[in-house]
Amino acid sequence: MFLETLSNLPGVSGDEARVRRAIVEILKDQPLELKCDTMGNLYVRKKGSARDSRVMLTAHMDEVGLMVMAVEKNGHLKFKAVGSLDSRVLVAKRVKVGPDAVPGVIGVKAVHLQKPGERRKPFTEDQLTIDIGASNGEEAEKYVRVSDYVSFDSTFTAMGEGYFRGKAFDDRAGCAVLLELLLDPETPPFDAVFTVQEEIGSRGALVAAYTLQPQRALVLEGTAAADTPGTEREQSGTVLGAGPAISIMDSSVIVDREMLRELVHTAEAAGIPYQYRRFTGADTDAGAIALSREGVKAAVVSVPCRYIHSPHGVMRESDFHHTVALIRAWLQSGTGK
Amino acid sequence: MEALMKSLCEAYGPSGEEKEIRALIENAVKDSVDRIYTDNLGNLLAVREGPEPALLLSAHMDEIGVIVTHIDENGFLRIAPVGGVAPHLLLGQRLRFKNGAVGTVYHEKLKELRDLDWSKLYLDLGAGSAAEAKNVAQIGDMACLHQPFDSLNGRYMAKALDDRVGCAILIETARRLAGAPLPQAICFLFSVQEEVGLRGATTAAYSIQPGYGLAVDVTRAGDTPKAPLMEVSLGKGPAIKVKDSSVICSPKVRRFMMEVASQHEIPYQLEVLERGGTDAGAIHLSRGGVPTGALSIPCRYIHTASEMVDAADIQNAVKLLEILCRTSWSEGVS
Numbered sequence: 001m002f003l004e005t006l007s008n009l010p011g012v013s014g015d016e017a018r019v020r021r022a023i024v025e026i027l028k029d030q031p032l033e034l035k036c037d038t039m040g041n042l043y044v045r046k047k048g049s050a051r052d053s054r055v056m057l058t059a060h061m062d063e064v065g066l067m068v069m070a071v072e073k074n075g076h077l078k079f080k081a082v083g084s085l086d087s088r089v090l091v092a093k094r095v096k097v098g099p100d101a102v103p104g105v106i107g108v109k110a111v112h113l114q115k116p117g118e119r120r121k122p123f124t125e126d127q128l129t130i131d132i133g134a135s136n137g138e139e140a141e142k143y144v145r146v147s148d149y150v151s152f153d154s155t156f157t158a159m160g161e162g163y164f165r166g167k168a169f170d171d172r173a174g175c176a177v178l179l180e181l182l183l184d185p186e187t188p189p190f191d192a193v194f195t196v197q198e199e200i201g202s203r204g205a206l207v208a209a210y211t212l213q214p215q216r217a218l219v220l221e222g223t224a225a226a227d228t229p230g231t232e233r234e235q236s237g238t239v240l241g242a243g244p245a246i247s248i249m250d251s252s253v254i255v256d257r258e259m260l261r262e263l264v265h266t267a268e269a270a271g272i273p274y275q276y277r278r279f280t281g282a283d284t285d286a287g288a289i290a291l292s293r294e295g296v297k298a299a300v301v302s303v304p305c306r307y308i309h310s311p312h313g314v315m316r317e318s319d320f321h322h323t324v325a326l327i328r329a330w331l332q333s334g335t336g337k
Numbered sequence: 338m339e340a341l342m343k344s345l346c347e348a349y350g351p352s353g354e355e356k357e358i359r360a361l362i363e364n365a366v367k368d369s370v371d372r373i374y375t376d377n378l379g380n381l382l383a384v385r386e387g388p389e390p391a392l393l394l395s396a397h398m399d400e401i402g403v404i405v406t407h408i409d410e411n412g413f414l415r416i417a418p419v420g421g422v423a424p425h426l427l428l429g430q431r432l433r434f435k436n437g438a439v440g441t442v443y444h445e446k447l448k449e450l451r452d453l454d455w456s457k458l459y460l461d462l463g464a465g466s467a468a469e470a471k472n473v474a475q476i477g478d479m480a481c482l483h484q485p486f487d488s489l490n491g492r493y494m495a496k497a498l499d500d501r502v503g504c505a506i507l508i509e510t511a512r513r514l515a516g517a518p519l520p521q522a523i524c525f526l527f528s529v530q531e532e533v534g535l536r537g538a539t540t541a542a543y544s545i546q547p548g549y550g551l552a553v554d555v556t557r558a559g560d561t562p563k564a565p566l567m568e569v570s571l572g573k574g575p576a577i578k579v580k581d582s583s584v585i586c587s588p589k590v591r592r593f594m595m596e597v598a599s600q601h602e603i604p605y606q607l608e609v610l611e612r613g614g615t616d617a618g619a620i621h622l623s624r625g626g627v628p629t630g631a632l633s634i635p636c637r638y639i640h641t642a643s644e645m646v647d648a649a650d651i652q653n654a655v656k657l658l659e660i661l662c663r664t665s666w667s668e669g670v671s
Contacts, residue, residue: 215377234407234415235456248477249404249419254353254530260477276476278406280417295378295540 002026002179003156003164003320006172010096010151012065012082013197016040019061019175023194026179040196041208046182048189056191056214056296057181057327058205058285059174059221060198063167064309066150068097068130071141075134076107079150081125083199088122089310097132098148104132152311162317163240169313171198173303173320174220180324187331198285202252205285209292216259216297218327219286222315223247223277223302237279238304240316243267244323245277247300252287256297263299263330270329272322277302301327338651339493341365342505343486346495349435351402351419351479352530355379357435358398358501362527366508369515370525380541381527383511390548391522392666393627394510394658395538395616396503397531397554400496401640402481403432403442403460405474412464414440417455419479420532424453426641433483438462438473440480484642491648492571498644500531502634502651503553510658520665521548528616535583538616542623549590549628549666550620553654555646556581556608556633567610569635572647574604575654578631581610583618590630593669594661603657608633628670632658 005026011019020042024034033045042061064083071077077097081087095104108128111119130150134140156166175194181187191212196204209217227239238245246263247255267274277300286298303323306314350358359381367373370383381398401420408414418424427442434440440462444453460480464470474480486495495501507525514523524545529537531554542550556576559567569576577594578586598605610633621629632654637645 234409248406249353249417249533254419254533254536255477257353276406278415278476280404280406290378291536291539293540294544295376295380295537297377 003172003176006175007156007166007168010101010149011061011063011168012149012151013062013199014082015149016061016196020194023175023179027182030183032182037207037211039204039207041204042194043208043212044182044192044194046187046189046192054215056193056209056212056217056289057178058193058195058208058217058219058289059178060171060195060204060285061175062196062199063151063170063172064199065152066095068144068146068148068150070146071137071144072129073137075136075140076129076131077140077144079125079130082149085309087125087128090128091123093311094153095130095150096153097130097150098144100143102132102143103153104130107131154311164315164317165312167311167313169303169305169315170222170308171220173222173305173315177220177303177320177323177327181327181331184328187328190331195285202283202285202288206288206292209289209296213293214296217286217289219284219289219298219300220323220327221284221300221302222305222308222313224308225304225306228306238275238277238302240304240306240314241318242275243273243319244326245275245302245304247277247302249280250284250300251281252283253290253298253300255299259297259299263301263326266330266333267326270325272326272329274326338505338509339488341508342493342502345501345504346486346497349433349481350398350400351481352399352533353419354435354479355398355529359527362398362504362508366511366525369511376541376544378537378540379529380537382541382545383525385511385514385519385523387519387522389522390667391524391545392662393524393526393542393545393547393550393620394507395526395528395550395552395620396507397500397528397537397616398504399529399532400481400499401532402479404479405460405476408467408470408476410467412462412466412470414460414462414470414474416458416460421640423640424455424458427458430642431483432460432480434474434478434480436473439483482642492645493648494643494645496642496644498636498646499555499639502555502646506553506651506654506658509655510662513655513659514662517663519662521667523662531616535614535616535619538619539623542620542627546624547627549670550617551590551629551661552615552617552620552631553658554615554631554633555636555639555644556610557613557639558635558637561637569606569608571635571637571645572649573606575650575657576606576608576633576635578608578610578617578633581613581615583614584621584629584631586617586630587621587628589670590628593666594630594632594657597660597664597669598657601656601660603653605657606635
């Protein structure tokens with residue numbers, strides 16, 4: 001399964017090469033045109049007899065993670081977050097450091113040594129270090145260096161009845177949806193871009209949209225689900241099992257109203273379950289794309305995912321398949337042109 | 338011009354939902370220009386042909402509003418802001434949807450009023466059930482403030498004077514210039530999505546590639562009881578912007594505007610706005626950079642249902658803008 005392969009790969013913003021290589025490997029023998037730009041965006045054109053399509057579908061390859069900022073004398077590594085990360089999810093998590101995936105764990109002062117005040121407040125990034133099992137700085141530097149990327153060390157697992165657990169579903173879920181659509185002979189031609197550096201401000205998408213100059217763009221995302229105990233229904237942006245989440249607006253874009261209607265009509269006509277993303281915060285690549293050149297009509301469809309931006313997300317297999325089905329139907333309806 | 342202002346202010350048009358206000362403006366301005374078109378994001382561009390480089394005049398069509406995020410089983414709607422809306426200013430206000438449906442906003446039980454935030458607000462359409470509510474509004478639908486335009490003693494009070502007053506000034510200027518030869522091409526841009534981050538002006542400026550830019554928008558006034566310091570008052574003339582958080586206006590453009598105003602004895606004020614932005618912010622950064630200025634109408638109670646401006650400031654703004662359009666910018670701005 002593509003999602004499993006992609007989810008397991010490290011690919012923090014700016015370090016997407018392994019994810020990109022895996023995608024190229026999956027696509028290389030297909031009748032597709034592949035191209036990479038200087039930033040690392042991967043462009044894939046699904047060719048057809050019809051004239052070149054002007055619709056662009058994107059998903060970002062990068063994930064949130066950390067970067068090594070200093071190697072301490074005691075062999076521990078200081079780090080900074082890359083992308084938006086809640087430092088409370090970091091304590092005691094397994095990580096992989098650098099190109100050689102050196103195993104490590106995020107450590108913190110032992111609980112019995114923590115002062116009462118410290119116990120009450122969550123630890124911040126500055127109070128945490130990465131422990132790679134080095135007795136001193138010199139030993140640590142044999143394995144890692146300042147500037148190394150750090151990603152969560154989580155393994156994709158199927159669990160329960162039709163649920164997946166894994167890291168980086170934001171946005172490897174979108175990447176996997178895009179792969180399904182590219183490999184499906186039934187979908188009409190379109191341009192796909194696997195973008196870089198979304199988590200630090202949609203930097204890849206900015207360049208990709210300028211390059212491709214599409215008329216319309218559909219961004220495929222993994223978005224936060226909030227159907228956890230204690231959350232009121234009206235506060236839950238999306239829920240698992242209710243199908244793809246169609247955005248109405250987020251802090252970077254107001255979804256083009258025509259595309260919004262098309263997506264909803266497509267889902268209803270095809271009997272595909274869908275939900276609105278009932279939350280209007282957070283940025284997506286759609287913001288950067290919409291403002292490219294003379295302007296691009298843009299929409300966002302997401303696979304809902306719990307515990308996003310943490311080492312372990314949970315998503316539902318049926319939501320993934322319904323997302324693929326919705327986008328395929330939308331492309332086939334001809335409105336996707 | 339009062340009738341025009343009234344129809345523009347009362348029209349529906351939150352950011353991203355500018356279709357109705359656009360049709361209204363297109364109708365009002367189309368006979369005064371050489372061509373008019375709508376672009377991919379919904380910006381309305383009305384062009385007077387003439388020598389390049391062109392002058393881009395911008396006023397935004399969109400207004401602040403709310404968007405429906407949830408409909409509960411009893412038919413109450415949950416909402417999120419579109420643009421800079423303070424939740425407490427919505428309490429008891431009426432809101433209107435595109436289809437004309439109206440409702441009001443109130444809050445859940447609160448311990449203290451300062452606990453008020455968007456999660457505590459709901460919109461009541463008078464619906465008795467989710468089904469009834471959904472007949473009227475869907476998730477993703479937007480509503481604007483619902484308030485009539487009032488003409489006071491030489492002042493106007495309405496919702497959405499930010500920036501329908503700018504739209505009215507551009508339309509009136511285009512009408513006065515109709516048929517007259519111009520020293521430069523002029524593009525009247527009625528932009529979309531200004532309230533959510535100058536988005537329409539960003540893409541329009543890219544496609545127009547103007548030589549010069551000028552945004553016409555409202556600015557804060559500091560002439561109310563114990564107001565935070567702001568050296569702008571209603572009735573003392575339109576304000577020539579020095580800076581806000583989106584732009585430092587081209588000193589050359591500003592000087593040119595001040596000179597023309599002085600020569601023609603048009604009163605003006607200088608504006609330094611500490612927080613807030615205008616389309617000028619997007620225009621001046623387009624492509625290789627565009628010398629850009631801004632003309633602001635002093636306005637009280639911005640982003641409320643009762644914004645207030647002075648009629649004389651509007652008249653003086655039109656006067657100044659008309660003369661600026663009849664003057665060569667490539668000669669004047671140096």
